[in-house]
Amino acid sequence: MSGQTRAGAATPEPPATELLRVTDLVKHFRAPRAARRRGQAVVHALCAVSFSVGSAETLGIVGESGSGKTTLLRTILGLQQPTSGQVLFLGRDVSQRKGRSDLALQREISVVFQDPYTSLDPRMTVADILAEPAQIHGLAANAQKARTLLDQVRLPATGLRKFPHEFSGGQRQRIAIARALALNPKLIVLDEPVSALDVSVQAEILSLLRELQRERGVSYLFVAHDLAVVAEISQRVGVMYGGQMVELGPTRQVITEARHPYTRELLAAVPVPDPRIERAKPRFLQRRWPTETDNLPPCAHGDLL
Template sequence: MTAVLRVRDLRRDYRRPRTSLTRPGPVVHALRGVSFDVEQGERFGVVGESGCGKSTLVRLLAGLDRPTSGSILVEGRDIAGLPERRLGFLRKRLQLVFQDPMGSLDPRMRVRDIVAEPLVAQRIPARAGRVAELLDAVGLPPEAAGRYPHQFSGGQRQRISIARALAPRPDILLADEPVSALDVSVRAQVLNLITDLVADLGLTLVFISHDLSVVRHVCDRVAVMRDGEIVETGPTEQVYSHPTHPYTQQLLRAVPTMRRALAGAGTADLVGRDAAAGRTQP
């Protein structure tokens, strides 16, 4: 298979504000030589605890920030050092679904304009028909086009975000914690929507999350991050069933086990998996 995304020795340093008049602020090494490949059509997960560098990685992959050193090749073109005016090809090929749908949608814009925004930016014609097609694809009714983001639930707002990301027909979909801000009851719906659309449209998915259970459900292959480094990578089931790095083993032991919900609570039955032991709980 062909790698559509190649990351090599990616580093990103930040300098904190100075606390002394005579000394510069300390340097924070957010990424410390991250390298990986993502194959065409693959569902690749990056998992790790808060503060491990996932958000920094997302910003670099999306072209929203520049690395201190290293390369990011998208379909063979290195975006690491390109100025914003030369990233037009990236906006067509890679789109991002943000963590917080309410924060990423302009509250002053109607849904039709939000979804069409990438099309306007890239001067793609026939926008009205494309918006209607996208709303249908994410399970929203046609009348949603004339409403505002605050008139929708969290899960519906994330569907709008997904529709917007798919508007320019990208090759790569970058999902940054796309269900962490949603109620538990709608997370599965949004995850299933993402996986179905990725399969139907033949997309490559890069899925960022702190939730190991979610990554196991969505991704074919996974990379485990710690302190700005990838400590383990491999096929998802192999990494989860036979982790080799002590940190991965520690993360899997910390996964909470979900038991069947109390009868009459009004929620779906949840059956958790003890990932470390490999046993399904009743």
């Protein structure tokens, strides 16, 4: 049943060894002025989202723009406080971290951003970029560690003396991944890490991430808008729509037994090379789905099935 117990309500399927647990996460923002004029006070950005990520596991989160993915990531990373709910990492409440505990948690969780052209400081050499995480945390950084990191992302050590603009987009993303590995984190949050890359380069980066996971036992929270990309790397998939996790379960099960209509629409949108098959695919876009700015009852999408 793809991790669902009722229409439109996703129930988390806990992994064997739990690393991250998100429970009933809710985040409200003040509604835009135009919406307030219509009587809507808040925007329901996240509606009782729950899931977990296990050790050495990849959980993929897929959804379109405005589905709540970015708000979810920012809340998990402690960049904003939830309205209610809880984010636990290794049993510690992310929202309560302060001082030394904050730095300790930062060492355990790393981030790879979407755009490799803006996520790396153009004024720093690759050696400086890879040394920066250790320096921030008061740890020793050396050239050998930087060479090892570059080798792990399949880049030559000669790149240490270069600047980001001297690399291609795919190579820059490899450098960003190497930086994320610098402190040996247990969890890496990947925010649309391949969407700015060519398809062939996307495949190379996904292959690299799988290899690194096998070698290092790191967990990934992989967020994207492309279901095909998410399915390629994830053991489990969560589908977000309008601030809700509308479907959650093992990747193969979600793809072959999708229950929520939005998940089925995402699957139908994946292009097929054969034009005859593409033309024969069912089309589900026959109604307007509600958005997070619609004045809906809180988190009520269960009637869409």
